[in-house]
Amino acid sequence: MQADPRGVLTGIHFIDGDHACCEGALAAGARFAAGYPITPSTEVVERFAARIPTVGGIFIQMEDELAASITIQGAVWGGAKAFTVTSGPGFSLMMEHIGYAAMTETPCVFVNVQRGGPSTGLPTLPAQADMMQARWGSHGDYEIIALSPNSPQECFDLTVRAFNLSEEYRTPVMFMMDECVGHMTEKVVIPPAEQVEVYPRRHTRRAPGAYKPYEPEADLVPEMVHAGEGYRFHITGLTHDEWGYPNMNVATQDRLVRRLQQKIRAAEDRLTMVDEHGLEDAEVVVVSYGITSRVAERAIEMARQRGVKAGRCRLIGVWPFPDRHLKALAARVKAFVVPEINLGQIAREGERAAGGAARTIPVTHAGGGVHRPQDILEAIMEAAR
Amino acid sequence: MPVTEIRIAGFGGQGVILSAIVIGKAVSIFEGAHATMTQSFGPEARGGACSAQVVLSDRPINYPYVTRPDVLVVMSQEAYSRFTPELKDGGILIVEEELVRISGLRSGIRVYSVPATRLAEELGRRMVLNVVMVGFFAAVTGLVSADALRQAVADSVPPATRELNRRAFDKGYEYGLAKAGAPIEEYDPAPMEVE
Numbered sequence: 001m002q003a004d005p006r007g008v009l010t011g012i013h014f015i016d017g018d019h020a021c022c023e024g025a026l027a028a029g030a031r032f033a034a035g036y037p038i039t040p041s042t043e044v045v046e047r048f049a050a051r052i053p054t055v056g057g058i059f060i061q062m063e064d065e066l067a068a069s070i071t072i073q074g075a076v077w078g079g080a081k082a083f084t085v086t087s088g089p090g091f092s093l094m095m096e097h098i099g100y101a102a103m104t105e106t107p108c109v110f111v112n113v114q115r116g117g118p119s120t121g122l123p124t125l126p127a128q129a130d131m132m133q134a135r136w137g138s139h140g141d142y143e144i145i146a147l148s149p150n151s152p153q154e155c156f157d158l159t160v161r162a163f164n165l166s167e168e169y170r171t172p173v174m175f176m177m178d179e180c181v182g183h184m185t186e187k188v189v190i191p192p193a194e195q196v197e198v199y200p201r202r203h204t205r206r207a208p209g210a211y212k213p214y215e216p217e218a219d220l221v222p223e224m225v226h227a228g229e230g231y232r233f234h235i236t237g238l239t240h241d242e243w244g245y246p247n248m249n250v251a252t253q254d255r256l257v258r259r260l261q262q263k264i265r266a267a268e269d270r271l272t273m274v275d276e277h278g279l280e281d282a283e284v285v286v287v288s289y290g291i292t293s294r295v296a297e298r299a300i301e302m303a304r305q306r307g308v309k310a311g312r313c314r315l316i317g318v319w320p321f322p323d324r325h326l327k328a329l330a331a332r333v334k335a336f337v338v339p340e341i342n343l344g345q346i347a348r349e350g351e352r353a354a355g356g357a358a359r360t361i362p363v364t365h366a367g368g369g370v371h372r373p374q375d376i377l378e379a380i381m382e383a384a385r
Numbered sequence: 386m387p388v389t390e391i392r393i394a395g396f397g398g399q400g401v402i403l404s405a406i407v408i409g410k411a412v413s414i415f416e417g418a419h420a421t422m423t424q425s426f427g428p429e430a431r432g433g434a435c436s437a438q439v440v441l442s443d444r445p446i447n448y449p450y451v452t453r454p455d456v457l458v459v460m461s462q463e464a465y466s467r468f469t470p471e472l473k474d475g476g477i478l479i480v481e482e483e484l485v486r487i488s489g490l491r492s493g494i495r496v497y498s499v500p501a502t503r504l505a506e507e508l509g510r511r512m513v514l515n516v517v518m519v520g521f522f523a524a525v526t527g528l529v530s531a532d533a534l535r536q537a538v539a540d541s542v543p544p545a546t547r548e549l550n551r552r553a554f555d556k557g558y559e560y561g562l563a564k565a566g567a568p569i570e571e572y573d574p575a576p577m578e579v580e
Contacts, residue, residue: 014410183423295447
């Protein structure tokens, strides 16, 4: 389905990642946002608040992040596409409602422009240390989708994709930016609306009475209805049956929770989004994401100049983790070098996926800046030895 | 254009970020090359230290940060002290001459000075000092065409101030053309650095 042209600011812009993310949300059809603005993500909702009156929609500045993260879900069940925007401290407060969105299969997008933590940490400085929180932050077993852009252009493109994936899989999608990408300004090309593909709400065609709110389709995703359309339905965070009613026994729990996991896990290959270069002859593969991938690129060039066969595997989709893809890659290279602005969150995932077939060398950074390319280069040189 | 690093620094409220946006926009949109702008600022809205960095290149830019700027524009004494050590040998230093006193500068740096604030005040609006500075930058560095910069200025300011900003650009540009061939040499160079 083509994007609604009212939300598409077609043209060539010189804007930062936060602003581009907002335009991506508008292009994807988001007409509702609720937020409790926090550095370094404020510009996303600041722009949304300025733009949405002309596009047609609502922004609400909430009393806190708990409220913001549940208000968007009310908007979704009212028929809107909706998202919220935050950074680490606010992301922590949203965890309960991320689980609620996963359990109730409410399609929505959580934008996290990552800054240094834990706690209040480094409000204006970058980190990538919420990656595991994005995956496991809410309690219970569930699967998640998370994307990580490395440029303002991707902040636009991938925000559209984040909304589309949330609709297709009926799951909250984590949009994991970082302060660098959020506050970096570059050329952003926004195409005409007819070139922006949006995934429509999976609304049922069944008549009221013939519709079961949580009866899955073949791809394990159930169809939706909205409040006020004449359907009887019930939404709860309690374990529920196909009718949506609480049914708290082992069999229902098993069926529901396994389906929540499988609807995403079974689509791992489709959800594997990587940007690769120089892998034909690579002995060392630098696995990175977000801003770090751009710093790593300089290290890869330096390594190549020194005769080391280094290549790039950039994770655009971080969750679900591309296990099968990295396992196959590990079988034909010496090592993974994994730089990230945290103390090794995704490096351990890479190591797990490699399963011992290739070495994994983390290049950690506690946050507040980006790596020196030299530090990544040293890890590449060590890996090549 | 080979990879060219520019840092513009001053204090919040001088329009440091906007001047960097204008340069980046001129190159990436109106000249069709590539530009990446990053910024750093304190928690204050005005008066705090503020710095913007622009990397320009013919090729797509991976590493977005400035490490050894080719051009440094400083509009405060603090910015001068903090950032001149990282300026590339043979690089260009542009100073707001009434806000920055040059001292202890190593040799081999080409220095150009402009009373951007006063020139802006002559136009009746002190706040356009950043666009005066961009015009001056265009003339003395020759890195970006004046036409592209004029378009970028018009595209970046509120419509009601376009004419004022165009005059601000031209004022800085003309002031710079008069100085372009003649960097100032009035400072005491520090002893030559041993290579």
